[in-house]
Every structure is written in C-alpha cells, then in structure tokens.
Amino acid sequence: MSMPISATVRVTLGLIVVALACLAFGDFEISAHDPWQELGRLAMGLIQPNFSSVDFLGEAILRTVAFAFVGVGLGAAAGLLLALLFQHLWVRTFCAFIRAIHELFWALIFLQSFGLHPLTGVLAIAIPYAGIFAKVYAEILDETDPEPARTLPRRAGRLSVLLYARISQAWPHLVSYTAYRLECGLRSSAVIGFVGMPTLGFHLAGAFAQGHYATVGALLILFYVLIGTLRLWVRPQLLPLYLIAAPFCLGTGLPIVWSNVSRFFTYDIVPAPLRHGEGIEGLLPWLGDLLVHQALPGIWNTLLLTQIALVLTGVLAMALFPVISRHFTGRLGGSAGHVLLVVMRSTPEYLLAFILLQLWGPSMLPAVVALALHNGGIIGHLLGRRSNEIALRQDAPRGVERYAYEVAPRVYGPFMALLFYRWEIIMRETAILGILGIATLGFYVDSAIQEIRFDRAMLLILITALLNIGVDILARRLRAKLRLRHTINRQSC
Amino acid sequence: MTPLALTDAVAAYGATRVLGPLSLTLAPGERVALVGKSGAGKSTLLALMYEQWRQREVALMPQALGLVDTLSVFHNVYMGRLDRHPWWRNLVTLARPWRDDIAKVDVLLERLGIADKRWTPCGELSGGQRQRVAAARVLYQRAQVLLADEPVSALDGPQAASVMQALADGYPMAVLAMHDLDLALRYCTRVVGIQGGEIAIDQPSQRLSVHDLQPLY
Numbered sequence: 001m002s003m004p005i006s007a008t009v010r011v012t013l014g015l016i017v018v019a020l021a022c023l024a025f026g027d028f029e030i031s032a033h034d035p036w037q038e039l040g041r042l043a044m045g046l047i048q049p050n051f052s053s054v055d056f057l058g059e060a061i062l063r064t065v066a067f068a069f070v071g072v073g074l075g076a077a078a079g080l081l082l083a084l085l086f087q088h089l090w091v092r093t094f095c096a097f098i099r100a101i102h103e104l105f106w107a108l109i110f111l112q113s114f115g116l117h118p119l120t121g122v123l124a125i126a127i128p129y130a131g132i133f134a135k136v137y138a139e140i141l142d143e144t145d146p147e148p149a150r151t152l153p154r155r156a157g158r159l160s161v162l163l164y165a166r167i168s169q170a171w172p173h174l175v176s177y178t179a180y181r182l183e184c185g186l187r188s189s190a191v192i193g194f195v196g197m198p199t200l201g202f203h204l205a206g207a208f209a210q211g212h213y214a215t216v217g218a219l220l221i222l223f224y225v226l227i228g229t230l231r232l233w234v235r236p237q238l239l240p241l242y243l244i245a246a247p248f249c250l251g252t253g254l255p256i257v258w259s260n261v262s263r264f265f266t267y268d269i270v271p272a273p274l275r276h277g278e279g280i281e282g283l284l285p286w287l288g289d290l291l292v293h294q295a296l297p298g299i300w301n302t303l304l305l306t307q308i309a310l311v312l313t314g315v316l317a318m319a320l321f322p323v324i325s326r327h328f329t330g331r332l333g334g335s336a337g338h339v340l341l342v343v344m345r346s347t348p349e350y351l352l353a354f355i356l357l358q359l360w361g362p363s364m365l366p367a368v369v370a371l372a373l374h375n376g377g378i379i380g381h382l383l384g385r386r387s388n389e390i391a392l393r394q395d396a397p398r399g400v401e402r403y404a405y406e407v408a409p410r411v412y413g414p415f416m417a418l419l420f421y422r423w424e425i426i427m428r429e430t431a432i433l434g435i436l437g438i439a440t441l442g443f444y445v446d447s448a449i450q451e452i453r454f455d456r457a458m459l460l461i462l463i464t465a466l467l468n469i470g471v472d473i474l475a476r477r478l479r480a481k482l483r484l485r486h487t488i489n490r491q492s493c
Numbered sequence: 494m495t496p497l498a499l500t501d502a503v504a505a506y507g508a509t510r511v512l513g514p515l516s517l518t519l520a521p522g523e524r525v526a527l528v529g530k531s532g533a534g535k536s537t538l539l540a541l542m543y544e545q546w547r548q549r550e551v552a553l554m555p556q557a558l559g560l561v562d563t564l565s566v567f568h569n570v571y572m573g574r575l576d577r578h579p580w581w582r583n584l585v586t587l588a589r590p591w592r593d594d595i596a597k598v599d600v601l602l603e604r605l606g607i608a609d610k611r612w613t614p615c616g617e618l619s620g621g622q623r624q625r626v627a628a629a630r631v632l633y634q635r636a637q638v639l640l641a642d643e644p645v646s647a648l649d650g651p652q653a654a655s656v657m658q659a660l661a662d663g664y665p666m667a668v669l670a671m672h673d674l675d676l677a678l679r680y681c682t683r684v685v686g687i688q689g690g691e692i693a694i695d696q697p698s699q700r701l702s703v704h705d706l707q708p709l710y
Contacts, residue, residue, distance in 0.1 A: 003565070003567070003589065003590060003612055004612050006614070392559075393553065393555050393557075393559030394540065394543050394544075394547075394553055394555065395543070395547070395551070395552075395553045396559075397572075397575045397576065399580070400580040400583070400584065401575045401576075401580060401583050404583065404584055404587055405561065405564070405568070405572050405575060405583070405587070406561060409561050409563040409564045410561060410562070410563060412563060413563060
C-alpha cells in the first residue's frame with residue numbers, strides 16, 4: 001500500500017541532504033561588530049539618498065552604460081559570426097570554453113596585460129558574451145522553419161539564403177534576446193567596476209570604503225531605475241546612436257604598454273618551472289603543489305557553497321513565486337510582488353555579496369544569501385509567470401491547499417528544469433565571489449595575481465572553466481533523466 | 494434537502510448573449526440530462542449553476558477534468574475532500590497518505606477498474622482512465638449535488654455504462670451534460686434539451702425516446 005517515491009522527489013531529497021551535509025562543513029558566522037547597525041545605516045542611505053555629487057554619479061552611470069553597450073555590441077557581432085559556424089565541433093568547444101570563464105576573470109586577465117585601459121573592460125564583457133550569443137543565436141536559427149530555404153532558387157548565394165530564409169525569420173527572437181542580454185550587460189558592466197574599471201562597482205566600493213551610505217543609496221537607486229526603465233530608453237531607432245556614441249564615453253584610462261601585453265602572454269603565464277628551464281621534472285611537483293594547496297581546497301569550497309546556495313535558491317523561488325501569481329494575489333499585491341522580484345533579480349550577486357560582506361563580515365553567509373536572493377528572484381519570477389498560464393477549475397481549493405495540490409505540483413517540473421539550468425550559473429558566480437575573500441576558486445586566483453604569479457592564476461582559471469563545463473553536462477544529464485523537457489526560458493543571466 | 498433553483502440565468506460573451514434568460518429547478522432525487530448540439534451552451538449553463546449553487550455542497554466534474562497531471566491518481570481523488578481536513582493533514586498526505594484514506598479511495602478505484610493505477614501520475618494515463626479518475630474524485634467528494642460535463646465521453650460501451658451507474662448510485666441529485674442520448678435516457682430521470690440558448694425540451698425520461706430528441710440536432 002505504501003506510496004512509491006518518484007524520481008523527482010528522490011532528486012529533491014538528495015539535493016537537500018547534500019546541502020545539509022555541506023552546511024556542517026562551511027563557515028557561516030557573522031563576524032561583524034554590529035551587523036544590524038550597519039544594515040540600518042545602509043537602509044537609511046536608501047531612504048535618504050544623497051544625489052548631490054552629480055559628477056560622481058553621472059560618471060558612474062555613463063561609464064556603466066557605455067561599457068555595457070560596447071561590450072554587448074561586440075559580443076553580439078562576434079556571436080552571430082560564430083553562430084553561423086556552430087555546426088563545427090571546434091567552434092562549439094571554443095564557445096563553451098570562453099563562456100565558462102566569468103567576465104570578472106577575463107577582466108583580471110586583461111588588467112594584467114592591457115592595464116586600466118578601456119579595452120580591458122570591453123573585452124571582459126565581449127568575450128564571454130560572444131560565447132553565449134553564439135550558442136543561443138545558433139539555437140534560434142535552428143528553430144526557424146527550413147521550408148523557405150528549400151523553395152529559394154537553387155543557385156542563390158549562401159549569404160542571400162541565410163539573410164532571406166533564416167535570419168529574417170529569426171529576427172524578432174534575435175532582437176528580443178539581444179535586448180535582454182543588454183540588461184545582463186549592464187549588470188556585468190557594473191560589476192567589473194569592483195576590479196578597477198570606472199563603472200558603478202568602482203564608485204560603490206569607494207563610497208562604502210568612506211562610509212558614505214547616502215551616496216551608496218543614491219548609486220543603488222540609480223542602478224535600479226536604469227534597469228527598470230530599460231524599455232523606455234532603449235528603442236530600436238535609438239540603438240545605432242547609442243552604439244556609435246558609446247565607444248567615446250568609455251573614458252581614457254591608462255595607456256596600454258605593448259611590451260607588457262606581449263610579456264604577459266608569452267612569458268608571465270608560462271608555468272614557472274618551464275620558464276626557468278626545469279622541464280617536466282620541475283613541472284610535476286609545481287602542478288602537484290598547486291592542485292593540493294589551492295585548486296582542491298578551492299574546488300571543495302566552491303562545490304560546498306554552490307550546493308547550499310542551490311537549495312536555498314530553490315526554497316526561496318518556491319516560496320516567492322505566489323507573490324506574482326494571479327492565483328494567490330490581487331492586483332495591488334501582485335504589483336508589490338513584481339517590484340520585490342525585480343529588485344532581487346536585477347541586483348548582481350557580486351554586488352549583493354559585496355554589500356552583505358561589508359555588513360556581516362567575511363564568511364560564507366553573505367555569498368550564500370546573495371546567490372540565493374538573486375537566483376531565487378529570477379526563478380521565482382519565471383515560475384510566477386508560468387503559474388499564471390494555469391487555468392484552475394471553478395471549484396479549486398484556496399490558500400495552502402491551492403498551493404500544495406493545484407499549483408505547486410504543476411510548476412514543479414519547470415522549477416526543477418530552471419534550477420538545474422541555473423546550477424552552472426550559480427557555480428560560475430560562486431567561484432567569482434572568491435575575489436571578495438571567501439575561499440572559493442576565485443580567492444586563489446585573486447591571491448595568485450596579487451603575488452604576481454600569473455601562471456598559477458591562469459591554471460586556476462582553466463580549472464574553474466572545466467568545473468563549470470562539468471556541472472553543465474551533469475545538469476543536462478539530470479534534466480534528461482527526469483524528462484524535464486520544458487522549454488527553458490532563455491531570458492535569464 | 495431542498496430543491497435548487499436557477500432563475501433568469503444569462504450568459505454573454507461581450508455584447509452577444511449566448512444563453513438565456515432561462516430558469517430551471519432541480520428537485521431532490523432528480524437527475525437531469527442536458528442535451529443539445531455542441532456549442533448550444535450546455536457547459537456555460539453548468540458553469541452558471543455552479544456559480545449559483547456553490548454555497549451548497551456541489552461536486553463539479555468539468556469537461557477538461559481539471560486533474561493535476563503530476564500528482565498520483567490517489568491524490569487527485571483525495572482532492573475531492575480537501576475541505577474536510579485541516580491544512581496540515583492535507584500537507585502530510587502529499588508526502589505520506591493515511592492508510593484509511595487509501596482504503597477508502599481504493600474502494601472507488603476498484604469499482605471503476607483503475608485500482609492498479611493508484612500511484613501513477615495522472616499525466617501518464619489514457620483519456621478513458623483520466624475520465625474514470627475524475628469520476629472517482631466526485632464520488633469520493635460525496636457532495637449533495639453533482640454537476641458533470643460529458644462525464645463518459647472518452648469511454649466505450651460497457652465502461653461508460655458502469656461509470657454512469659456509479660455516478661447515478663452516488664448522486665441521486667445531479668445535472669449531467671450528455672451527448673450519448675441512450676445513456677442520457679437510461680441513467681437520468683429528466684431530460685432538458687437546449688437549443689439556441691433556450692430550453693426547447695423539458696420532459697421526464699420515461700416519456701421520451703431517442704427519436705424525440707433528434708430535432709435538437
């Protein structure tokens with residue numbers, strides 16, 4: 001008589017058990033002197049923001065927008081070209097590789113070669129975005145109807161066929177996806193400020209360091225307004241204007257020293273034993289040391305944090321989606337819910353983690369909470385929209401029963417698919433949060449760079465990329481096993 | 494038990510009136526078959542009845558069935574009595590059902606011939622099996638009145654008859670939209686024919702034959 005346990009339930013329980021086990025190994029203490037007072041000061045800053053330093057705020061916003069436009073623009077152009085070659089295995093592998101490296105890691109790499117030149121920030125965004133654009137553009141082009149291409153005159157040139165029969169069909173989808181990535185680009189652009197680019201992150205870190213919470217509040221509010229009003233100021237007719245103007249708004253930075261660039265790529269990143277002519281005998285101990293003392297602890301902590309953040313993300317998403325679901329809220333409550341989820345998902349993890357770290361002191365707690373808030377907001381938003389497509393029967397129950405029997409079981413499949421989809425993204429971000437001082441892979445990368453050991457930093461970045469690719473493959477397998485063939489909403493970054 | 498009345502009911506899509514105004518009284522012990530062309534307004538009429546009578550104990554079996562595909566047959570049937578248990582008990586049942594609930598549901602599943610599917614998610618069932626799950630659910634609900642929209646449309650001869658018999662045993666007082674006129678005459682006490690949004694025929698079943706109902710179509 002007893003009820004069998006379904007595969008979905010087993011996987012859910014498995015993830016929870018693993019996360020609880022990870023909890024025992026992690027460090028989650030609040031070490032700040034008075035975290036609530038800090039939080040209170042930040043809240044006061046948000047309530048009474050200081051918009052008086054116009055130059056400062058203006059520059060932060062202008063540079064953030066400029067880097068986003070140039071980076072996403074270049075990434076989209078390169079991505080489209082790569083998408084046309086996507087049937088080749090080497091192109092797919094190359095794209096998977098460049099998108100597995102986070103934009104902040106790219107920024108760290110180029111900072112060591114090009115220095116604080118705008119090119120650093122532009123490439124840091126453009127390269128990983130090109131990898132993502134290539135993949136999604138290729139998928140979109142694949143989904144177009146092949147019939148029109150077949151009916152064209154046989155001797156029509158390849159480019160004409162492509163333009164008339166494929167790209168023309170896919171155009172609206174390509175445009176809407178690119179527009180969405182622009183929003184992601186704004187977030188990326190803000191975040192590369194934390195490593196020295198003149199965007200929002202840079203100014204935010206400065207204001208925090210000086211304790212100017214009113215300015216912090218002003219910066220955050222401007223950022224939300226910027227993203228919230230994206231649809232109003234990004235118009236197709238205005239795009240060419242923005243794209244032409246953006247490169248001139250990047251600032252000048254410091255000049256590139258080309259000898260540094262070539263030295264970095266031909267000398268600095270070559271493993272030290274090879275550089276000193278010690279050959280394979282010297283390389284093996286060097287590799288072993290790096291693996292045992294940096295890569296493995298980094299991987300361990302990255303996995304630990306990822307699993308905890310993943311489950312917390314899931315819990316938040318399932319708890320929060322009713323706030324925008326018409327089955328649970330009225331019009332007024334729904335609007336408030338929308339605002340809540342928009343704020344949650346438009347705050348980049350890195351920015352949230354930075355703020356929480358200032359408030360609570362260094363431990364894994366700020367990272368986990370930041371990851372869960374951002375990703376929970378995204379999944380909650382998508383689930384809420386999904387639940388609004390459900391038509392309930394006239395006699396459907398209300399309240400807890402409506403949630404547990406009617407709505408949650410129907411959205412649980414899509415929920416798992418989305419969660420697995422974000423697994424890789426959460427892991428990418430977890431590795432990156434190490435730069436803030438949490439001992440994930442990013443921490444060891446950053447330390448190696450501080451010690452001017454670029455060879456080690458590069459190898460650790462490579463390991464991080466491989467880890468991301470591995471989790472992506474695992475998540476895809478799990479999705480297939482659970483038959484979660486829900487069309488994934490691509491609009492999530 | 495008192496009769497249920499629908500008075501001057503009207504349904505409109507935008508400015509176009511699709512049904513009514515019509516009035517109908519349902520006496521205790523009366524099973525009404527709603528017949529008429531598809532699009533005549535039978536489903537709309539049932540929806541109106543549910544809106545009017547929902548304060549009383551009414552069981553609803555919509556045409557789309559309203560099953561939750563990811564939940565098991567047992568849970569879909571159990572949903573018929575969600576309102577009889579406290580919320581925490583309903584939550585626990587999702588993870589671990591009570592043994593006597595399972596036994597009660599099993600009796601119905603046995604009768605409808607789907608006891609072996611007890612733990613199968615409804616999304617994996619055939620159309621006929623799904624319809625029997627929905628029937629089990631209204632039977633489990635044990636309300637006073639049943640409103641059912643084409644309750645046996647996906648079932649063949651003998652199965653359709655046995656499900657109709659089960660519904661008739663469980664609900665002496667019911668309104669059923671039917672397209673099979675034989676079954677309608679056999680298992681209902683009264684037939685109401687809808688045409689052009691109005692009641693064209695309203696007679697006890699014994700006084701009617703399939704032939705009398707043909708003009709409706």
